[in-house]
Amino acid sequence: MTHALSFDRSLVKKYDRPGPRYTSYPTAPQFNQAFALDDYLQAAALSNQAPAKQLSVYIHIPFCKSLCYYCACNKIITQKTHRAVEYLEYLKREIAMQAQLFDQTRKLTQLHLGGGTPTYLTSEQLDELMGCLREHFNLDESDNHEFSIEVDPRTISLERITELRAQGFNRLSFGVQDFDEQVQAAVNRVQSEQQIYDLVSAARQARFKSVSVDLIYGLPLQTVASFDTTLSKIIALRPDRIAAYSYAHLPELVRAQRLIRREDMPPPERKLELLELTIQRLTAAGYVYIGMDHFALPDDELSLAREQGTLQRNFQGYSTHADCDLIGLGVSSISKVADSYSQSVKELSQYYARIDQGMLPVHRGYRLSADDVLRRDVISALMCHGRIEYAEVEARHGIRFLEYFAESLVRLEEHLADDLVEVTEDALVLLPQGQLMMRSVAMAFDAYLGEGQNGRFSRTI
The missing domain is CATH 1.10.10.920 (Arc Repressor Mutant, subunit A)
Known part of the structure; x- marks a missing residue:
C-alpha cells in the first residue's frame, strides 16, 4: 500500500455515501435465522480439521454505569453491580461449552474484551474470567499474544492498570472522544485530561505493548478550533495508536442519541473540516494512516504489518492476528468460525435461558459460498x-x-x-x-x- 494520503474535499464530499465498514463480508444484514446452532457446531468441527487456525476470543461485557448519549453499542446502563456477578457465572458456563468444540492443541493467541464497559468488572471478577479461560482454552502465555481490553478512564484506578498487565493483557484502548468540556457535557461523558494522562503514564510504566486512544469527530458543539486543541493534547500524549471515528447521528434508530440537542449538532461541512484537520495533524505528527479511521506510530505492529503486507482485518478492526477462528462470547457477540459467521442473542434474558437449557446462544448467522x-x-x-x-x-x-x-x-x-x-x-x-x-x-x-x-x-x- 502506498504511504501517500491525499485529501480532496470535493471528492470526499462526493463519495460520502452510506456503505459497510467491511469488518466482515458478507456483512451483518445477510445474517439470518436459517443458520442455527447445528450449523455452528458443524462449522466448529470443520475448523478443527488440518491445517487448523489459531483461536481468537471476543467477550462482550454489556454493562455501563452511565449513558454516553452518542453510543450505539448494545449496552445495559445500571449501577447494580450484582448484575455483573450473574452475567459472569453464565459467561463461565458458555466458555466451558465453547471450549469443548475446539481441539485443545489450538492456541488462543488473540483476546479482546469490549462493551459496554469491560472495566465494569472488578479486578477480582476479571481474575475469575481469565482463570476460566485458562482452564478451558490453551492460552498463549507468551507476550506474543494480543490480549486487549477497552477501558473507560472514569471507571479505573492507576493500580488497576498494573493488575490488568499481570492478568495477561498487553494492549489497552482508552475512550477519550474529546477533551473539550462543553462537548463532554453535551454527550454526558465528562472526564478530566489528568485522568487520561495519568492512566497512559501508568500503562507505559506497566510495559503495555500498545496504548490506543479513541476519538470521535462530528460530536455536538465541536468546532475546528476546539478539536484542534484536543488533537494537540493527544499528539503530546503520543499513544501508539489513534482511532478517529466519524460520529453517525441516527436518533431515529439510537434512542440515546435523542438526548443530544439538534441545534448543537455540527453541519455536514464541519465534519469534513474536522476530518481534514485530523488527517493533517496526525500525519504531520508522524502517524501512519493504516486505513479507515486508524492511525499508528511507524514502529507500531500495525504500521509494520501494513508495510510488510501482512495486515489483516476482523470484527475488532485492523489486526496482526486476524486470520484466526474467532469465538464470540456473551450477549450479541459475533463469531467467525470456518466459513461461517454467527451472532448470539441480543437480550440478556434470552442469553441466560439458552445457557440454562445447555445450549449455545446462537441466534442467527451465515454460511459463506x-x-x-x-x-x-x-x-x-x-x-x-x-x-x-x-x-x-x-x-x-x-x-x-x-x-x-x-x-x-x-x-x-x-x-x-x-x-x-x-x-x-x-x-x-x-x-x-x-x-x-x-x-x-x-x-x-x-x-x-x-x-x-x-x-x-x-x-x-
Missing part, C-alpha cells in the same frame, strides 16, 4: 493492502480476475475517472486520493448491495 469467500478475499486485500494482485486471487480461487469481476470494474468507472483507483494488467491499486474512499471502492465488489441495503449503513466518510 465460494463466491462469498472469493469476494471477501478481494475486499480484504483492498482494505488492508490498498491493492488487489490478480495472480494471487486467480491462483487461490481458480478464476480469471478481469473476467469474473467485469461488472465490478464497470461500477468503478467513476472512481477511475476521479483517479481514486488504477487498473493495471496485474493489479487494482488504490491511489493516494482514493485512500479515504476505500469503502466506496470495496462496495463495487459487494454482491449484495443491490438489494436495497444502503440505508442500513453509516456514511463511508
